[in-house]
Structures are given as C-alpha cells and as structure tokens.
Amino acid sequence: MSEEKKEIANNIPVPASLKQGEEENKNRRDFLKDMGAAALVGAAALLTNSDDIEAKSTWAEWFQKNYRLMSDEEKKEAIARLEQRYSEEYGKNVTVDNVPAMKGVLFGYALNIQKCIGCRRCVHACVKENNQSRNNPEIQWIRVIRMEKGNFSLEDTDKGYPAGSGYKSGDNTSYGVQVGGNAYKDSGVVLEGQHYYQPENVPEKDAFYFPIQCMQCEKPPCVKVCPVRATYRDPDGIVVIDYNWCIGCRMCQSACPYWARRFNWGDPNLPKEEMNPNTHYLGNRPRVRGVMEKCTFCLQRTRKGRYTSCVEVCPVGARKFGNLLDPESEVRKILDKKKVFRLKADLNTYPKFFYFID
Amino acid sequence: MKKVKLSKLYILAASCVLLSSLLIYKLSYSQNTEQPKTQQNEQPVTDCFESREGYTSVTRVENVAPKHGFPNVKCSQTTGGVLWWGDAYDGTIPMGEMPICGDYTCGSYEKGEDAVVRPREPQLKYFNLNPEQHCAFCHNGKMVPFPKNKKPRLLAAHQDIVADSLQLMHGRAAFWCLDCHSATNRNRLIDHWGNEISFNQPQKLCGKCHGEVYIDWRMGIHGKRTGMWVKGGKKRWWVCTECHNPHTVQTNRFNPLKPEPAPALPKGMKNADHEQSEHGLHKEPSLSSAPANPSTGH
Numbered sequence: 001m002s003e004e005k006k007e008i009a010n011n012i013p014v015p016a017s018l019k020q021g022e023e024e025n026k027n028r029r030d031f032l033k034d035m036g037a038a039a040l041v042g043a044a045a046l047l048t049n050s051d052d053i054e055a056k057s058t059w060a061e062w063f064q065k066n067y068r069l070m071s072d073e074e075k076k077e078a079i080a081r082l083e084q085r086y087s088e089e090y091g092k093n094v095t096v097d098n099v100p101a102m103k104g105v106l107f108g109y110a111l112n113i114q115k116c117i118g119c120r121r122c123v124h125a126c127v128k129e130n131n132q133s134r135n136n137p138e139i140q141w142i143r144v145i146r147m148e149k150g151n152f153s154l155e156d157t158d159k160g161y162p163a164g165s166g167y168k169s170g171d172n173t174s175y176g177v178q179v180g181g182n183a184y185k186d187s188g189v190v191l192e193g194q195h196y197y198q199p200e201n202v203p204e205k206d207a208f209y210f211p212i213q214c215m216q217c218e219k220p221p222c223v224k225v226c227p228v229r230a231t232y233r234d235p236d237g238i239v240v241i242d243y244n245w246c247i248g249c250r251m252c253q254s255a256c257p258y259w260a261r262r263f264n265w266g267d268p269n270l271p272k273e274e275m276n277p278n279t280h281y282l283g284n285r286p287r288v289r290g291v292m293e294k295c296t297f298c299l300q301r302t303r304k305g306r307y308t309s310c311v312e313v314c315p316v317g318a319r320k321f322g323n324l325l326d327p328e329s330e331v332r333k334i335l336d337k338k339k340v341f342r343l344k345a346d347l348n349t350y351p352k353f354f355y356f357i358d
Numbered sequence: 359m360k361k362v363k364l365s366k367l368y369i370l371a372a373s374c375v376l377l378s379s380l381l382i383y384k385l386s387y388s389q390n391t392e393q394p395k396t397q398q399n400e401q402p403v404t405d406c407f408e409s410r411e412g413y414t415s416v417t418r419v420e421n422v423a424p425k426h427g428f429p430n431v432k433c434s435q436t437t438g439g440v441l442w443w444g445d446a447y448d449g450t451i452p453m454g455e456m457p458i459c460g461d462y463t464c465g466s467y468e469k470g471e472d473a474v475v476r477p478r479e480p481q482l483k484y485f486n487l488n489p490e491q492h493c494a495f496c497h498n499g500k501m502v503p504f505p506k507n508k509k510p511r512l513l514a515a516h517q518d519i520v521a522d523s524l525q526l527m528h529g530r531a532a533f534w535c536l537d538c539h540s541a542t543n544r545n546r547l548i549d550h551w552g553n554e555i556s557f558n559q560p561q562k563l564c565g566k567c568h569g570e571v572y573i574d575w576r577m578g579i580h581g582k583r584t585g586m587w588v589k590g591g592k593k594r595w596w597v598c599t600e601c602h603n604p605h606t607v608q609t610n611r612f613n614p615l616k617p618e619p620a621p622a623l624p625k626g627m628k629n630a631d632h633e634q635s636e637h638g639l640h641k642e643p644s645l646s647s648a649p650a651n652p653s654t655g656h
Contacts, residue, residue, distance in 0.1 A: 092427045120618035121439060128432050128442040138622040195621060196630035201614035277426040305588040312443050315409045315615065317582030317596065326589060330578035337579065 066229065067242040067281070078244075079281060086279070086286060090270075094277040096285050099303040101236035107297050108237075108324035108331040109308075110340070110354045111211060115318035118202045118209030120144050122310035122319065126213075129298055129309035130284040131276055133268035141262060141295040142213040142310060145193035149206050213310075214239065214260035214295035215343065215351030222252035222261060231292070237324075237352050238299050240282035241292055248290035257344050258351075261294045297321070324352065406433035406440045409582070409601050410613055414476055416440055416448055437616045446585040450474035450594055454559060472592035474585075478557045478599060484516070485545070485557065493544035504541055508534045520605050527608035538563060538604070564598045 064070065064078055079096045086094035123142045126132075132139040193210065203209070220239050223231050230245035231252055253261040267289045279285040280300035287293055298308040302321070311319040322329035331354070334340065338356040345351075404418040422430040422445050432442035453473040479485055479492075488495035496502050510531075513523040520526060526534065540548040547555040547563050555562045565572030574580035575598075582596040598604075602611065623630060 093425055095426070117612075117615065118617060119437075119439075119615045120620070121434070121441060123621075124434060124618045125441045135622070140621055143621070194630070194633040196623065196633060198617065198620045200616070202617045203614065277428060302587065305586045305591050306446070307584055307587050309442060311587075312446060312584040313441055314582065315439065316601065316612075317580065320579065322578075322587050323589075328589070330583075330587075333577045334579050337574075 061244055064244060066245045068229075068232065075281075082281070082285060086277075089286075090272045090275045090277070092272075092275070092277050094275075094279060096279050096281055097300065098281045099300075101234045101238070102303060104323075104325055106237045106324040106352070107216065107302060108322060108329075108352050108354065109216075109297065110320040110331045110334045110338075110356055112316075112318040112320070112357065113208065113210065113355045114357045115316045116144075116209045116211060117316055117318075118144055118146055118197070118204075118207070119315060121313045121315060122211060125309045125313035126295070126298075128274070129276055129301070130296075131270055131279065131286050132262075132293070133264060133266075133270060133287075134274060135269055137265050137269075139262045139264070139268070139293065141260070141293070142211055143195060143259065145195060145210045145212065146197040146204075146207050147193040147210055149208060212258055212260070212343070213353070214297075215258050215349065215353040216295075216297060218350035218352065219348060221255040221257065221347075221349060225251040225255040227251060234282075236299075236303070238282075238296055239294075240296060240299070241294070242282065243285070243287050243291045243293070246291040248292065250292065252292055257347050257349065261292050264289050264291055264293065403433045403435050403438050406431065406438050408440050408476075409596065410603075411438070411615070412613075414481055414600060434618060436619055439615070439618075441618075443584060447474055447592065447594055449476055451477050451558070453595060454556075472590070474592065474594050475558060475597055476594065476600065478560065478597070482557060491545075497544035499542070505536060508536045510534050527606045527610075528604055530608065559597070560599045560604075561597050564604070 060077070060081060065074065067075070070078065075098055079098060082096045083094055086096070123140050123144060126141050127134070127139075130141065132141065197207075216233075216237050216239055218233075218237070220231075220233060223233055223239060226232075227249060228245060228247055230243075230247070231239060231241045233239050248263070250261075250263055253263060264287055268287050270286055275286070276284060278300055280296075280303070283296045283298070283300040298306075298310075302308055308319075308321055311321045320330045320334060322331040324331055326332060334356050335354065338358065340354045340356045342351045342354055405415055406418070408414045408416060416431045418433060419430045421427050428444045430443070430445045430448050431440050432444075433439070434441045451474060453475045485492045491498075497504075510524055510526070513520060517523075520535070523535070525531065529537075536548075537550070538547055540546045540554055543554060545557075547557060547560065549555060549563050549566050553562075561572065561575065565575075571580055581598075581601065583593045584596070585591065585593040603613075620630075
C-alpha cells in the first residue's frame with residue numbers, strides 16, 4: 001500500500017520551483033519583484049494618462065477605503081470622480097451628495113395597512129427615484145404582497161390532518177403538539193401571499209395588500225452578518241451600503257427576515273433618459289454588477305427634508321414618514337393614536353417601519 | 359451550349375426574384391418594426407392624473423430644473439398615473455387661512471407654516487364655463503331662480519354630477535345640495551353657520567361634520583401630503599375632494615385603479631400559478647379525500 005502511494009506521489013507533476021533548490025527560489029523572488037515593478041509602471045501609466053478617465057477612476061476606486069474610514073478630502077475626491085463619471089455616462093449634470101444624517105432625527109415610517117389598495121405605484125415610484133436596473137435584471141425595492149382575507153382562528157389550526165393521525169380535534173389521540181399549519185393547510189405560515197397578482201382593477205374585494213421594504217432595523221441582522229462591514233446603520237437610523245466596499249457575498253440578503261435586499265446579478269440596465277441625476281453616495285447613485293442594494297428611505301431626499309418618493313406617490317395616503325424623535329411629527333402622532341404593529345417583531349430587530357390601522 | 363445558357367438565364371431570373379422578394383420583405387419588415395416605435399415616441403403618456411382618474415392632472419414638462427435636466431413629473435406609461443414628482447408644488451397656491459387648530463389637532467403645524475394646495479376651481483367643468491362670473495352666470499336668480507327651500511327635488515341639470523338627486527349619495531338622504539352649496543352664491547360652498555367657503559378649501563366644510571377624520575387630516579395622519587417632511591417645511595396638503603367624490607361617497611367612495619405592472623417573474627418561471635389558491639395554499643382542504651391520497655391534496 002505505502003509503495004503504491006509513493007508511486008502515485010511520484011506521478012503527480014510537481015511545479016518546477018518546488019523541485020529545484022534555493023537558487024531557483026531566488027529567481028522566483030526576482031521575478032515577483034519585476035512583476036511588482038511592472039504593475040507600478042502600469043499604474044503610473046494609468047494615472048498619468050489623464051484622457052482615460054475611466055481607467056483612472058477605476059484605479060482610484062479599487063484602492064479607496066471603506067466610506068466610514070475615508071477622510072473628508074478623500075470623500076470629496078471620490079465624489080468628484082463619480083460625478084464626472086456619471087455625468088459623462090448619462091449625459092446630464094449628475095450630482096452625488098454625501099449629506100450626513102441630520103442631528104436629532106431618527107427616521108420612522110408608518111403604513112396604513114387598511115388603506116393600501118395594492119396599486120404598486122410606490123414600487124414604480126421607487127424605481128424612478130432610485131436608479132435601479134430597469135430590466136434584466138429588474139430590481140424593485142418594494143414588494144407588495146396580495147393576501148386573501150380570512151380568519152386565523154383557533155379552530156382551523158388542527159384542521160386538515162388525516163383521521164386517526166392523532167392531530168384531529170376530538171380525537172383522543174390528539175396530543176395538541178402542532179399549532180397551526182400542517183401538510184394540508186398552511187394556516188400557521190406567515191407572509192404567504194401573491195407577488196404577481198394582476199387584476200383589472202384594485203382593490204379587490206376579498207384581498208388586502210401588504211407592502212414590504214427595508215424596515216431600517218435598529219438591530220439589523222444584515223449589518224451583523226456583513227463580513228466586510230460594507231453595510232452599517234447611520235445615526236438617523238438608515239441602514240446604508242457602501243457600494244464600493246460591498247463584495248457581493250449576499251450574506252445580508254439571506255440574513256434579512258424582511259426580504260428587503262436586492263442583488264445586482266448582472267450589469268444594471270439604466271437608460272440615460274430614465275436616470276435621476278440627484279443622487280447620494282450611500283443612496284441612489286448608479287450601482288454596478290455584483291453589489292447589494294435596498295431601500296434607504298430615499299436618503300438623498302429625506303436628508304434634505306423632502307418626503308420619500310413612495311410617500312409622495314401613494315394615491316390613498318397610506319404612507320406616512322417623519323422624525324420619531326419629534327413628538328409632533330406625523331409618525332409619532334400615529335404611534336400615539338392608532339393601533340400599530342411591526343412586522344416580525346418577535347425577532348427583536350426593532351424595525352423603524354410601522355404598520356397601522358385606523 | 360444552349361442548355362447551359364438557358365440554365366444561366368434561369369439562375370439569373372431566380373436570383374432576381376429572390377433579391378426583389380428580399381428587398382420587399384426587408385421594406386415591409388422595417389415598416390412593421392418602425393411603426394410601433396414611432397407611435398411610442400410620438401405618444402408617450404405626458405398627461406397624467408394625480409390621485410384619482412378624471413380629477414386633477416399634470417402635464418409633463420421637460421427640464422424643470424435645467425441644470426440637472428429632470429421633468430416636473432414622471433407618468434406611468436401603463437396606467438397614466440403620476441409616479442414621480444420632480445416638483446412637489448406644481449400648480450399650487452397658498453392654502454390661505456389655516457384650519458382651526460385645537461389642543462391636540464395642531465400637530466407640528468403652527469401659524470405661518472408654508473402650506474399649499476392645488477386649487478380646485480380651475481378643474482371644475484361648470485365653474486369655468488363662464489370665465490368671469492362662473493356659476494353665477496346662470497345661477498343669478500333670474501335665468502335660474504334661487505330655490506325657495508331645501509326640499510329635495512329632481513334636478514333639471516347636472517345629472518352627470520348627481521345622477522339621481524332624490525337619492526343623493528351623501529348623508530343617506532338626510533340632506534340636500536344646498537346644505538353644502540350656497541343657495542344665493544353658487545360660486546361658493548356654505549357651511550351650516552352660513553359661512554361661505556371657496557371650492558379650493560373644502561376641508562373647512564367637510565370638517566364640520568367629519569370631525570374625527572378632520573382631526574386626523576389636520577395632524578397629517580389621514581390623507582396625503584407631499585413636499586417637505588421637516589417641521590415648518592413647505593408642504594402640499596391634499597384636500598378632501600382630491601381623493602373623495604362628495605357626490606358619490608356612499609356608493610362609490612373611490613374609483614378602483616388599474617394596478618401598475620407586476621414584477622418580472624424569476625428566470626425560468628413560466629407563470630405565477632404556484633401562488634394561486636388552487637394549489638392548496640388558501641383553499642379549505644377536503645377532509646374526505648385528503649387521507650385517501652395525500653399527494654393530491656397539496
């Protein structure tokens with residue numbers, strides 16, 4: 001056996017550098033040195049060749065730091081670079097701000113689930129505002145789920161089990177182990193619904209609609225799992241992404257219990273005439289392939305005092321937005337007056353997105 | 359030799375036919391492909407409605423902000439609704455005197471706040487038939503005499519607004535047109551104290567009865583606002599009649615809307631049938647058949 005192994009080992013081709021002595025190793029080192037020098041020369045060529053803006057900015061972007069570690073000077077440089085690049089690419093005067101979080105502001109959102117008619121205007125308003133890829137891949141940050149009206153009654157929870165299986169009510173062998181949901185009825189499953197509903201008109205009589213987007217959690221699971229800290233929570237409560245630092249591992253996507261994160265599987269497809277030139281570094285600036293994105297409460301707008309795009313478009317006024325630290329704000333009044341719940345509150349993510357009913 | 363020549367001729371003729379047919383095909387193809395394109399380019403939806411169809415509308419103006427080059431609004435090409443406001447205050451006027459502010463109703467909106475509304479008067483069909491005297495052109499007491507009492511009667515005109523005046527779909531037949539419209543000044547609304555109210559400020563009238571909703575609206579909980587969320591920032595307040603039709607509230611509170619298109623299906627998915635209730639998700643399981651063959655029950 002051992003001889004056989006030896007034979008196999010001998011048959012495996014071994015790299016020349018490993019077989020030979022130290023002299024060769026030295027040569028390898030020299031080779032690497034030369035390579036490094038060549039790379040530097042190449043880089044220098046790229047940097048000095050001012051005509052090729054793209055090459056220059058690509059070089060600079062590769063070596064830029066995490067946004068939070070960048071100095072003001074570096075931020076300014078990065079933004080100037082991006083503005084130049086985007087303006088050239090989209091043929092309009094594109095601005096990229098880096099407006100920081102306002103002091104004394106914690107953004108909160110409230111949505112009247114009773115009023116939502118499921119027209120999906122918010123979904124498309126968001127796309128118009130936030131420069132998402134329009135097709136292939138089509139990216140939307142808000143999803144509206146159609147749910148059928150029904151009762152979640154205790155009587156239903158043990159229906160649908162085969163007779164004699166021990167779960168049927170009235171059966172002496174019922175152990176009462178499983179509550180809600182079984183192989184025949186998904187009464188215990190949360191958030192089952194329809195994404196692709198397309199009726200003639202909305203609202204429909206037997207349905208209600210449930211829009212979901214990023215909840216801007218106070219304890220965001222996506223931030224916890226990010227291995228490179230490309231996503232983090234700003235002081236105004238917005239969970240943001242440094243698109244240049246994101247490595248596209250999609251850990252955050254699987255961590256998010258609200259299905260809020262979207263991944264650019266392909267090169268984003270954003271027509272020039274559709275592009276919104278008012279952008280923010282951490283918000284709606286055009287993305288590239290292989291990065292994660294999600295709702296930012298339109299921070300390019302809200303950090304300058306304007307309502308989000310989805311709030312403005314909602315034809316029934318179901319969406320409300322404001323400062324949670326201001327007791328006179330719309331959201332705080334809603335928290336005071338209305339019946340409010342948060343989605344999956346049991347996960348202790350402390351969302352800043354509230355659903356309410358009149 | 360003759361044969362060869364003939365065959366050559368044939369080939370020539372055939373190739374001619376082929377070429378011409380190709381040309382024709384190409385021409386017709388290009389016509390076919392260009393037609394829808396030009397149609398799309400010529401008639402994109404540029405007049406779009408704001409909250410409900412046939413009510414207030416906006417016309418898209420390119421380069422509202424010339425420095426950046428974005429339009430005032432972006433319209434949905436499928437439903438014709440406004441999807442995006444570049445200018446949140448397009449076509450607005452100051453709201454005027456702020457509604458009464460109670461202890462709790464004031465919210466963050468103190469005196470002197472920059473509140474604007476989209477005026478209703480320019481949108482009213484009959485109001486604008488006469489550009490100067492408006493409704494009073496006909497309702498001047500002579501051409502159309504002033505009504506003597508508030509007794510419901512059949513209307514001779516305006517059936518397009520109120521189809522059956524004996525069954526006024528507001529207030530459950532408890533009141534009449536003149537409870538809201540001034541009997542002597544048809545250009546104005548009137549509340550039960552006799553105050554005349556402009557068509558641009560319906561909230562002053564509606565709030566008299568619908569107090570609870572009015573309080574919510576005043577605080578910003580009910581209804582819609584666009585513009586700035588910040589305290590003291592300029593806001594467009596959407597007034598009652600921009601969403602509710604006061605003449606049909608009882609039967610037709612809102613006109614249903616056509617929904618915007620659904621998201622694209624994931625690659626490889628042919629349809630969204632898996633979401634339908636037929637697949638057992640929301641359907642009551644038939645208890646009798648389920649135990650016999652569990653695989654069909656799901």
